[in-house]
């Protein structure tokens with residue numbers, strides 16, 4: 001049987017999942033490139049050499065999904081501990097639970113409302129003059145009213161995205177639920193967990209196959225595509241074309257690392273919602289692994305800024321000019337006969353890990369069912385669909 005050699009740009013979940021499915025179920029070999037020196041992309045975790053704490057190097061990652069198939073899939077590659085993510089928000093009026101829930105509402109407004117009273121109360125706060133919300137700010141004002149918006153969302157969102165919230169898509173806010181119960185979990189999904197040995201170990205296990213070769217510290221560029229029968233590209237879409245039409249806007253995140261004795265905030269994540277505080281949140285890593293005990297602690301202050309040359313792109317901004325440029329890049333991508341773009345950067349969408357894995361599994365299925373490689377799709381999912389966020 002002739003083995004077809006497929007190239008992969010990026011050793012994150014997207015390419016790892018597709019490669020593993022192809023090599024185990026079809027006549028393929030995979031060569032995976034990543035310019036970084038580790039696998040797992042922005043999910044990368046490793047133990048801090050000084051304290052032994054598992055650190056999420058590119059910010060907190062909590063696995064959550066409502067898709068049982070995806071949940072079962074990730075658990076094939078390592079043990080996940082149950083972890084119900086809870087977030088606190090530091091506002092000008094004090095520290096409260098996020099997403100906004102019954103307890104947040106009662107504490108913030110100094111009331112003792114029942115769930116149905118709280119629901120009616122929030123409805124009374126919403127701005128009824130707004131029809132179909134056209135942007136993030138309108139969505140928030142319509143749903144929650146001015147006071148909650150100003151305290152929990154305006155400052156944080158402006159710091160996180162670097163623009164006025166009315167320039168952002170309403171769908172970004174839809175990521176955050178509002179609840180009229182005491183359920184404090186940040187996510188609604190029934191399956192939530194954190195891998196005991198970290199995400200990097202999970203991705204290493206997916207890649208651990210004799211027909212997968214991983215080349216770290218190396219880049220697969222457009223010129224390298226000709227060496228393969230097909231390439232899956234999970235790097236930035238505009239970067240593949242050497243930014244020839246211009247740059248898509250991304251936010252990047254930088255971290256200020258701190259170490260201390262004991263416990264810093266007794267909580268995994270505290271968001272800082274006030275505009276006057278320069279960072280967006282503080283993540284204290286040992287609280288992502290409550291099954292482990294440490295005398296010391298590591299916490300990261302997280303700052304958000306516009307991506308410049310050399311920065312790691314994190315969040316696709318998808319402002320109106322970006323969406324126009326995106327359409328032009330899609331046309332270029334559709335002329336590439338041997339490349340499939342996938343994942344957060346390849347499709348320029350704000351995606352959570354579980355969505356990336358779900359899309360990668362579906363893409364692998366499509367490719368395994370199409371023996372004519374030339375007919376493999378240009379994208380895992382259209383970049384014009386919004387994904388989990390904006």
Ligand code: UDP
Nearest residue numbers: 089152153154156157160172173175176271
């Ligand atoms: N957000 C906010 N205040 C907060 C948390 C979130 O205004 O304390 C807004 C912000 O615009 C953010 C969006 O809600 O981008 C979605 O939040 P999520 O936690 O999903 O963002 P992530 O941490 O995944 O980037």
